[in-house]
Amino acid sequence: MQDEGIALYRRFLDGDEQALEALISLYRRGLLRFIYGYVHDEALAEDLLQETFVALYFRRTFKERGDASFKTYLYKVARNKSLNAIKKRKRKKEVSLEAITDDSPSQESELQAFVYGADAHETIEEKERRQAVQRALLRLKAEYREVIILRYFDDLSPERIAQITKRKTKQVYNLLARGKTALKEELKTEGVGYENG
Amino acid sequence: MKTDKEVSREVTEKITKLEALRLRARKRIKQITVAAIMVGFLIPATVHFVTTEELNHPLQYAPPTSETPFDPDLIPEDSTETFYYGDGVEQVEV
Numbered sequence: 001m002q003d004e005g006i007a008l009y010r011r012f013l014d015g016d017e018q019a020l021e022a023l024i025s026l027y028r029r030g031l032l033r034f035i036y037g038y039v040h041d042e043a044l045a046e047d048l049l050q051e052t053f054v055a056l057y058f059r060r061t062f063k064e065r066g067d068a069s070f071k072t073y074l075y076k077v078a079r080n081k082s083l084n085a086i087k088k089r090k091r092k093k094e095v096s097l098e099a100i101t102d103d104s105p106s107q108e109s110e111l112q113a114f115v116y117g118a119d120a121h122e123t124i125e126e127k128e129r130r131q132a133v134q135r136a137l138l139r140l141k142a143e144y145r146e147v148i149i150l151r152y153f154d155d156l157s158p159e160r161i162a163q164i165t166k167r168k169t170k171q172v173y174n175l176l177a178r179g180k181t182a183l184k185e186e187l188k189t190e191g192v193g194y195e196n197g
Numbered sequence: 198m199k200t201d202k203e204v205s206r207e208v209t210e211k212i213t214k215l216e217a218l219r220l221r222a223r224k225r226i227k228q229i230t231v232a233a234i235m236v237g238f239l240i241p242a243t244v245h246f247v248t249t250e251e252l253n254h255p256l257q258y259a260p261p262t263s264e265t266p267f268d269p270d271l272i273p274e275d276s277t278e279t280f281y282y283g284d285g286v287e288q289v290e291v
Contacts, residue, residue, distance in 0.1 A: 021205035028201060046199070053208045054215065110198045 005070040013060065024053065027071070030154045031078050033115035037145050038082035039089075040138070042111045048085055052078045075150070075164045129192055136186035144179030147172055 005026060011019035031052060036045040055077050056062075062073045116134050118127070137145055146165060150156045158176065162169040199207075 017205065017209055020208060021201055024205050024208070025201040028204065046204075050204065050208050050211060054211050057212050058215065114198060 005074075009056070009062070009070060013057065020053065027074060029115055029117075031074070032111065033153055034075060034146075034149055035078055035082050036111070036115060037137070037149050038079075038142065039085055042109060044085060045111070048078065048081045051081050055081065069160065071154075071156070072160050072163050075154075075156075079164060132187065132190035132192045136183055136190050136192075139186050140179060140182055143175055144182055147175045148179045148183065151176055 005023065008019045008023040008026065012023055028049065031049055032045055035048045035052075036042065039045055039048065052074070056074070059077070062070065112134060116130055118130065122130070137148065140148070147161055150161045150164065151158070156164070158169050158172040161167075162172045165172070167175075
């Protein structure tokens with residue numbers, strides 16, 4: 001998948017629109033989930049996703065090296081965009097603090113169903129469990145949520161997560177351990193057993 | 198929710214818009230650079246020539262002729278420069 005991403009990225013830089021579409025299709029779900037984890041705003045998350053791809057076109061700073069995969073680079077750009085958006089939002093004070101922290105909408109939106117892997121064939125029980133995990137995740141501290149999403153939803157190694165989040169690998173391991181404990185507690189309040197989730 | 202194709206089209210539109218803006222900005226920078234060169238070199242050179250050589254020191258650089266005879270009263274008291282006298286043949290040290 002990594003090679004596929006790089007090949008598509010090269011074609012995209014050469015102006016191939018189909019390559020861009022394929023690139024979006026390949027990374028959209030994971031990136032949206034990742035960005036939404038920061039901004040908690042669907043419209044903004046979609047905007048930032050687009051900005052990430054626009055930045056990818058103009059920056060052209062990705063160098064193929066053994067220690068940096070294309071996916072890592074992409075997530076780094078998305079993270080910077082998200083953090084900048086949060087800073088801007090706080091500066092403008094457009095949204096009240098309550099609105100920023102209120103991250104559990106009563107109805108599951110199409111975007112949330114998409115990013116958390118809703119399946120047309122899932123049973124009611126599976127759907128409830130998935131939504132409970134989703135709500136529990138959004139209540140976690142941002143630093144826990146960040147590493148847990150990257151590790152367990154995007155299947156990135158702690159080393160890659162360290163590169164994306166600009167932390168030491170050991171710190172990532174610690175955050176993952178503490179994040180899992182916090183998630184376990186949150187799932188308990190949702191009435192979902194950790195071993196089942 | 199938007200399809201991948203729609204997202205891709207919107208990204209392409211944004212890129213095209215930004216490319217156009219970037220080109221316009223580059224053109225503008227070029228124009229500003231040319232204007233700065235004009236202001237920085239050509240205009241000061243002209244002003245310098247006019248002010249120092251023709252306007253400020255007419256006595257020093259333009260020898261008196263029969264139409265504009267030498268007038269010693271025009272020479273400042275503390276001046277130590279050389280001035281032309283008559284048609285520029287004789288000189289006077291002040």
